Amino acid sequence: MPTISIAMIANNEEKNLARSLGSAAWADEIVFVDCGSHDGTEVEARKYPVKYFARPNSPAVYINKQFAVDQAACDWILILDADEEISPALKEEIKRFIAAPGAVAARMPRRNFYFGRWLRHGGKYPDTQLRLFKRGSARFLPLPVHERLAVDGPVGRLEEPLLHYPYSDxxxxxxxxxxxxxxxxxxxxxxxxxxxxxxxxxxxxxxxxxxxxxxxxxxxxxxxxxxxxxxxxxxxxxxxxxxxxxxxxxx
The missing domain is CATH 1.20.1280 (Monooxygenase)
Incomplete structure (x- = not known):
């Protein structure tokens, strides 16, 4: 069975980490990059089996995301934001996908939770994200806003959505x-x-x-x-x- 790393960066995300890191605990490795947090992010992150790194925060988000990717050692990498969650159904679909031959990356839908409700319109769903790829097959482009992966190879698609909770309060x-x-x-x-x-x-x-x-x-x-x-x-x-x-x- 191929192995998988989950790569996450965070800045002052103490309140979200129980949900996001808890949903990632099944992975073979979690690479966690703390980007200049001054709340309890480090304490909360170290409750989980993460490879912890501390880096300065940067408005060019791709810099620290690429750093996290570069530290990953497994066959596949999943980019997970600190305010996101992997559902049990998505976890099982990811496991099936990486075990099958063919694509070197996958896009997936994302559900967005705003003001106490999952939105279905306004560009908030399916809000497709490219997050899963074989190690070495993708890199972040140097874009100042809305970081994006460039993939070398065929890209597949998952059906189960990633869950996104943009604001904790x-x-x-x-x-x-x-x-x-x-x-x-x-x-x-x-x-x-x-x-x-x-x-x-x-x-x-x-x-x-x-x-x-x-x-x-x-x-x-x-x-x-x-x-x-x-x-x-x-x-x-x-x-x-x-x-x-x-x-x-x-x-």
Missing amino acids: EEDMRRKLAFYTEILTRSYALKDRGRLSVLLRPFTRFFSAYILKLGFLDGTRGFKTALMDFRTVLASALLYIRQKAERPTDK
Whole structure:
């Protein structure tokens, strides 16, 4: 039977680790990279049989995710975020997949839990993720936002969803949204986006999620989720425009 490593990075995820690491306990190895946490993340992580590493946090998330992948020693690697959970059904499907010949990686759907409910629309489901791959067959691309794996070989698909709980409480929500605002602003700067382009983005994002992707079918929670994304993207746009205006120009 092929072996599997689970690779996880975390920043101040103490409240989520019992669920995420508990769901990963069946793996042959868990690589855990603590990215500058100042809560009880290390104490909670060490309750499980993890290979623990401490690294500085980085807005370029792919850097620490690739570091975690590079430490893995098993035949297959599954990337698991600290606010996610592997269901028993997904665990069994993963075991069957890695034992079968053919693909070197797999995509899987992801269910997202917002405001006390699993969402089914607005881009929150199936929210397909590429997370499982043979060691040596994939690497993270150096992207500032929304890290992505490049795979060398055929990619299969799993049916069982990964479970995602984005925010443990309001404080966690504020912290993560501030981080997303920072990395999105950074991506605008790297691409030197125009002011009009970034100002239109929150409105097109809301229209796409709530109307085109049927977010309104999730009721009040669908609206609140789309509005939360709108506010985050708008905050990034306004911060970027302010920073651009303050940037010295060459004469």
